[in-house]
Amino acid sequence: MKNLNSLAIGLAVITFAVGWYLGGSNDALTITSSSGGKSYSGGYESDQSTAAKGSGAVKLRTTEGTIHIINPGDSIQAAVELATPGDTIQVMPGTYSETVYIDKDDIHLLGVIIEGERATLDGLKTLNDAILFSGNNIIIENFKIIDYKGNGIMSQAGNNFEIRNNQIIDTGIYGIFPQLGKNGLIEHNVVSGIADAAIYVGMSDNIHVAYNEVFDSVAGIEIENSRHAIVEHNHTHHNTGGILAFITPGLPVKDTYDVIIRNNFIMDNNTPNFGAPGSTVAGIPAGTGILIMAADDVVVEGNIISNHKTAGILITDHGNADDLTLDPESDPNADGAMILDNVMLNNGYDTIDAVRAFALTELHTGDIDIFQIGPTEGSCINNRHRYKTVGVSDFTDCDFTNTDDIETYLLAGGAEPRVIHPSERGEIAYLGVCTGCHAYAGRLIGPSVMEIQALYADRPEALVNYINAPIPMRDNYPEMPAQNYLDAETQLAVANYILKVGN
Amino acid sequence: MGKSLLHNCQYGTKISVCGFICAGLFLVSSTFATEADIQLADTCPPSFGLNDENRCSLRHLYQLYDSLQDSGIGGLKTALPKARDGFSPQQIDLGRFLFFDPILSADNSLSCATCHNPDQGFGDGLGRSVGIKGHVQARSAPTLWNSAFLSSFFWDARAQSLEEQAQSPLFSANEMGNTPEQLMASLNRHAPYKRLFKQAFPNTSAALSVDNVITALTAFQSSLVSLNSRYDQYAHGYHQALNEDEIAGLNVFRSFVARCSQCHTPPLFTNQQIAVIGTPEPEGLPRDIGAEETFDSAVLRGGFKVPTLRNIAQTAPYMHSGRFKTLREAAEFYTGGRGHAVPENEELLLHWHISEPNLSSDEIDRLVDFMKTLSDQSLIPTTPAQLPSGLPFKHMENMHEKS
Numbered sequence: 001m002k003n004l005n006s007l008a009i010g011l012a013v014i015t016f017a018v019g020w021y022l023g024g025s026n027d028a029l030t031i032t033s034s035s036g037g038k039s040y041s042g043g044y045e046s047d048q049s050t051a052a053k054g055s056g057a058v059k060l061r062t063t064e065g066t067i068h069i070i071n072p073g074d075s076i077q078a079a080v081e082l083a084t085p086g087d088t089i090q091v092m093p094g095t096y097s098e099t100v101y102i103d104k105d106d107i108h109l110l111g112v113i114i115e116g117e118r119a120t121l122d123g124l125k126t127l128n129d130a131i132l133f134s135g136n137n138i139i140i141e142n143f144k145i146i147d148y149k150g151n152g153i154m155s156q157a158g159n160n161f162e163i164r165n166n167q168i169i170d171t172g173i174y175g176i177f178p179q180l181g182k183n184g185l186i187e188h189n190v191v192s193g194i195a196d197a198a199i200y201v202g203m204s205d206n207i208h209v210a211y212n213e214v215f216d217s218v219a220g221i222e223i224e225n226s227r228h229a230i231v232e233h234n235h236t237h238h239n240t241g242g243i244l245a246f247i248t249p250g251l252p253v254k255d256t257y258d259v260i261i262r263n264n265f266i267m268d269n270n271t272p273n274f275g276a277p278g279s280t281v282a283g284i285p286a287g288t289g290i291l292i293m294a295a296d297d298v299v300v301e302g303n304i305i306s307n308h309k310t311a312g313i314l315i316t317d318h319g320n321a322d323d324l325t326l327d328p329e330s331d332p333n334a335d336g337a338m339i340l341d342n343v344m345l346n347n348g349y350d351t352i353d354a355v356r357a358f359a360l361t362e363l364h365t366g367d368i369d370i371f372q373i374g375p376t377e378g379s380c381i382n383n384r385h386r387y388k389t390v391g392v393s394d395f396t397d398c399d400f401t402n403t404d405d406i407e408t409y410l411l412a413g414g415a416e417p418r419v420i421h422p423s424e425r426g427e428i429a430y431l432g433v434c435t436g437c438h439a440y441a442g443r444l445i446g447p448s449v450m451e452i453q454a455l456y457a458d459r460p461e462a463l464v465n466y467i468n469a470p471i472p473m474r475d476n477y478p479e480m481p482a483q484n485y486l487d488a489e490t491q492l493a494v495a496n497y498i499l500k501v502g503n
Numbered sequence: 504m505g506k507s508l509l510h511n512c513q514y515g516t517k518i519s520v521c522g523f524i525c526a527g528l529f530l531v532s533s534t535f536a537t538e539a540d541i542q543l544a545d546t547c548p549p550s551f552g553l554n555d556e557n558r559c560s561l562r563h564l565y566q567l568y569d570s571l572q573d574s575g576i577g578g579l580k581t582a583l584p585k586a587r588d589g590f591s592p593q594q595i596d597l598g599r600f601l602f603f604d605p606i607l608s609a610d611n612s613l614s615c616a617t618c619h620n621p622d623q624g625f626g627d628g629l630g631r632s633v634g635i636k637g638h639v640q641a642r643s644a645p646t647l648w649n650s651a652f653l654s655s656f657f658w659d660a661r662a663q664s665l666e667e668q669a670q671s672p673l674f675s676a677n678e679m680g681n682t683p684e685q686l687m688a689s690l691n692r693h694a695p696y697k698r699l700f701k702q703a704f705p706n707t708s709a710a711l712s713v714d715n716v717i718t719a720l721t722a723f724q725s726s727l728v729s730l731n732s733r734y735d736q737y738a739h740g741y742h743q744a745l746n747e748d749e750i751a752g753l754n755v756f757r758s759f760v761a762r763c764s765q766c767h768t769p770p771l772f773t774n775q776q777i778a779v780i781g782t783p784e785p786e787g788l789p790r791d792i793g794a795e796e797t798f799d800s801a802v803l804r805g806g807f808k809v810p811t812l813r814n815i816a817q818t819a820p821y822m823h824s825g826r827f828k829t830l831r832e833a834a835e836f837y838t839g840g841r842g843h844a845v846p847e848n849e850e851l852l853l854h855w856h857i858s859e860p861n862l863s864s865d866e867i868d869r870l871v872d873f874m875k876t877l878s879d880q881s882l883i884p885t886t887p888a889q890l891p892s893g894l895p896f897k898h899m900e901n902m903h904e905k906s
Contacts, residue, residue: 485739
């Protein structure tokens, strides 16, 4: 099996290389997904189940749709337009300058890497965003993305996504920016040169950020107004701030809580702040390893945090931060900070005046590993004697030492869409759309529902056909607009509903 | 395409404002002879279903979706915030009569519809609205479309419910100039109103009350729903509903360069927060401090509630006091540079999304193209043929030229 696979890959490479020069190939490479699948069993005694299990955030496909292969010179977006849910788009190495937007569900957009050469999205410093998506169950994988002005990869309200193994360089404000979504995995990306946050999780739930390298940006990884997030095994270095968990006041989702920051390498984040004036990250003091602002229940465990001139871990409420707006609905305090064992070396050696001044009130001079300011409740720290601390005297000892029991906050099987019973779907579409022009009895704009019921009794399919492509039936009635924007399920549901609805 | 629901329905309502809709919805509107014949509808407005308790509940396609933390904000297929509904057909219809009736103002010179004219996107085409005796207001009249979904009201977010909102213009000396006492006295002088209030509030001993006036107005406002624009068809998955320019506009709109959708977030196209963006006041006017007063907080100086962009093409001029005459000018403001219109002696804590996007002229055109796809007036309510007070209408004469 193994041999066959490599043979198939070898052949495909040849085909691809030929196709590239001859103007295109339609053969798909054999690509083995790195998520899910069988696990290495070690070759020794093991009682591990060999069954494949999903380890990602998207819903596992039961059947694969079409594979669309894109070669340089083709439009990726054209393939997205053609694609239907369940399809995979494979983008061959080469340069593409476009904005790709996916307003559909269940599309896997995969760059193909051949001997290190990637499918490269080049924004030429003129395009806004490289990839936008709003659908659910989207995978974005293996791209190189450079020189955009807005975002590398942005999602708006997409659930169940995986953003993996992308190399993102100087794409404007954010490298990877999922927003308003639930259940997302961001792993194995290398992101650098970003004017705000390299990886910015905004107003989202159930997010896993792991094994990424982020550097030369203002903020490395940012968890903002989000819940149930784990940030682990990342290497964040040479940013202004390494990893941030905070609440921005004035956003419509008001809180951040339940965040685990563990086992990351957080080093040398002393880059002068080059954030845009007014942006929240513009207030991060250069030399901050971890910043927790107003977020609750944040666990910091097992990180190596070294060489930060302001502080290794900086915890603050809103009241001690500058230039924030007022939001009575956001709790300004950072409660429930939980500092477990971390390796902290050489932090706070050249801190900012405000931190130094507050430290002096505790008669603390010199380096600062952990700095806390503002009211806090329920916070704890283990082995505090190991660190140079300011402001943690009210912290208790934590009554646990690790987070081993929490492997992930990703939802097994993915976040489910709202379940709508067909009759409810029919009612929603009937009232939400049809009643604008059709009253039950008597003419509104179109004929009455009673007339329609008489015409199509027991023939919902015929009614579906009509609303998809209406033809004029009556004199002095305006032509009915096609309702083909409703999906087939909704069309049938509404046809059934109309045929049985009473007044 | 050109055959969308939107176009046909708008066309239908424009040829004859009442024609079709009156006939079906408000059963006798176009045929009665005197105010004594006015009856209240016993069916719900379109998009509402009547339940067994004679209450109308709203149904719309966004109820097929969820939103994160039930926030009612997100992307294309995202649930809306919970709407106010649950009023009876009679209360909604009574609210409609009251809304158009100048009897609500102290001198019968203006109705709610004077400043919230359905034919002008429930605005009045003015930068600053004009109240009783020519009093020029500080700000423009916000649209009422989709106000059922809002959690705060007025540009400065000083009211937290439609009921609280309705009292302010009614009893403000500079707006409708009325008092609760005078309002009750004048409504009581009209037998049809006494009858209609009893119909709408059958189980209350004193049906004609200030509270019930407010409830009826709230009920009517909650029926002003606009969720079937061409944009909505795109959102539900029909991508041919928008043309190439409009989709390009959508992508500028949601890009993190322009960042429009960060505050004008779908599906309502507002995140309902306060934002200090630093637009200029009309020539010669002092800075409007906005939400600074509401929250007694200097950091909100010059802050205003993010308005919905639905039906925005119908409500020129733009911003809280109408500084910008066109959608294009309003969009262009955001690319002028952070704080470019803030006077030197003025201290504003500008919103973090006010940046320097350097949008091209073409991108601004596309944004305007996109914003125009948010229009849907298919459920525009019918103006009554006659008012229970017998008074003449006072909103037609306030039609102002839009430039």
